[in-house]
Amino acid sequence: MRSLRIAAIGGDGIGPEVIEAGCRVLEATARADGGFACEFQGFDWGSAMYRASSRMMPEDGLRQLEGFDAIFFGAVGAPDIPDHVTLWELRLAICQGFDQYANVRPTRLLPGVQGPLREELGRQIDWVIVRENSEGEYAGVGGRAHRGLPLEIAMDVAVFTREGVARICRHACEIAMSRPRRLLTVVTKSNAQRHGMVMWDEVCAEVTAQYPELTVDKMLVDAMTARMVMKPGTVDTVVATNLHADILSDLASALAGSLGIGATGNIDPSRQRPSMFEPIHGSAFDITGKGIANPLGAFWTAAMLLEHCGEPRAAGRLMAAVEAVTGRGEVLTPDLGGKATTAEVTAAVIAALAGANA
Ligand code: NAD
Ligand code: MN
Numbered sequence: 545m546r547s548l549r550i551a552a553i554g555g556d557g558i559g560p561e562v563i564e565a566g567c568r569v570l571e572a573t574a575r576a577d578g579g580f581a582c583e584f585q586g587f588d589w590g591s592a593m594y595r596a597s598s599r600m601m602p603e604d605g606l607r608q609l610e611g612f613d614a615i616f617f618g619a620v621g622a623p624d625i626p627d628h629v630t631l632w633e634l635r636l637a638i639c640q641g642f643d644q645y646a647n648v649r650p651t652r653l654l655p656g657v658q659g660p661l662r663e664e665l666g667r668q669i670d671w672v673i674v675r676e677n678s679e680g681e682y683a684g685v686g687g688r689a690h691r692g693l694p695l696e697i698a699m700d701v702a703v704f705t706r707e708g709v710a711r712i713c714r715h716a717c718e719i720a721m722s723r724p725r726r727l728l729t730v731v732t733k734s735n736a737q738r739h740g741m742v743m744w745d746e747v748c749a750e751v752t753a754q755y756p757e758l759t760v761d762k763m764l765v766d767a768m769t770a771r772m773v774m775k776p777g778t779v780d781t782v783v784a785t786n787l788h789a790d791i792l793s794d795l796a797s798a799l800a801g802s803l804g805i806g807a808t809g810n811i812d813p814s815r816q817r818p819s820m821f822e823p824i825h826g827s828a829f830d831i832t833g834k835g836i837a838n839p840l841g842a843f844w845t846a847a848m849l850l851e852h853c854g855e856p857r858a859a860g861r862l863m864a865a866v867e868a869v870t871g872r873g874e875v876l877t878p879d880l881g882g883k884a885t886t887a888e889v890t891a892a893v894i895a896a897l898a899g900a901n902a
């Protein structure tokens with residue numbers, strides 16, 4: 545039987561709690577499916593390692609991850625270490641080291657979950673936001689001079705390359721083509737940013753022209769925020785820069801009800817290196833160790849991992865189990881207005897998986 549080799553990096557805070565639950569649910573999904581097995585290897589990288597050795601991961605960390613089919617990642621961040629250190633030295637080190645240039649975030653309002661929009665609008669949310677994950681505003685290029693003086697100057701330079709734009713747009717087109725509505729919105733800000741954003745518009749027009757079955761439209765990012773709130777049903781697949789999609793995807797997850805539910809994939813579409821899947825939430829110090837972290841984000845993440853690894857039937861089965869549990873509205877963690885623990889939600893999803901098999 546096929547065995548998926550999965551690197552599990554819990555990281556910090558509630559990360560290890562939800563990844564542990566996610567691994568158990570992946571095993572239960574594989575059992576229910578019967579067509580494959582999961583083989584996990586855990587890595588205790590993160591802030592504890594940093595305090596002991598000044599490194600968030602070992603020097604040869606990327607080499608250790610190379611041979612896996614996928615990486616299942618929790619969260620990083622600790623109160624006593626600057627966020628830019630934990631982020632750049634672990635999560636971004638993996639994303640950039642493995643050229644996971646597409647950050648893909650599906651968003652839906654799950655059954656039984658109350659979002660902030662009116663019910664009939666909220667139910668229209670069914671989006672995939674495709675974020676450029678390797679360049680743009682987060683290229684790290686810039687500088688600061690004359691610190692503290694009146695003539696102080698600081699710059700963050702947004703760096704866009706023709707191939708960087710073309711490859712993320714192609715990936716977004718492929719995703720849009722795989723969805724029933726075949727609708728892609730290209731988001732930029734080319735009225736104000738007249739170099740990089742104008743190149744985005746041009747390159748995306750060239751790339752999307754190669755997909756005649758797609759319906760393509762173009763939006764400025766500020767207007768896009770209003771459209772997502774006012775007319776959510778007119779949006780399907782969205783492609784945008786690193787910064788713009790960062791903001792749009794947080795808006796999306798808020799409109800879908802809770803930070804504890806969302807999932808994302810950092811994908812290398814060339815499949816030369818493993819891709820990394822993570823719940824969107826952070827390490828949530830305020831609830832760490834209390835046993836009440838919502839594991840549904842990690843479960844949705846696990847479903848994305850299975851889909852990427854060529855097990856779409858199992859991914860569908862897992863999402864159906866998650867939706868059966870949220871839809872009943874009985875076993876929910878406090879962030880969703882319930883009283884259940886991480887362990888109880890995990891047990892409920894595992895039971896739903898077993899039931900779906902009978
Ligand atoms: P956060 O996502 O950790 O928490 C925000 C709020 O949402 C908190 O009140 C938290 O309790 C709640 N929450 C988050 N996930 C939840 C879950 N699964 N179940 C129930 N409630 C949940 O964001 P923050 O507080 O801004 O950041 C905390 C730390 O996490 C920081 O160090 C930050 O840098 C880091 N962070 C990391 C990632 C990542 O690893 N990808 C993402 C975001 C934040
Ligand atoms: Mn963000």
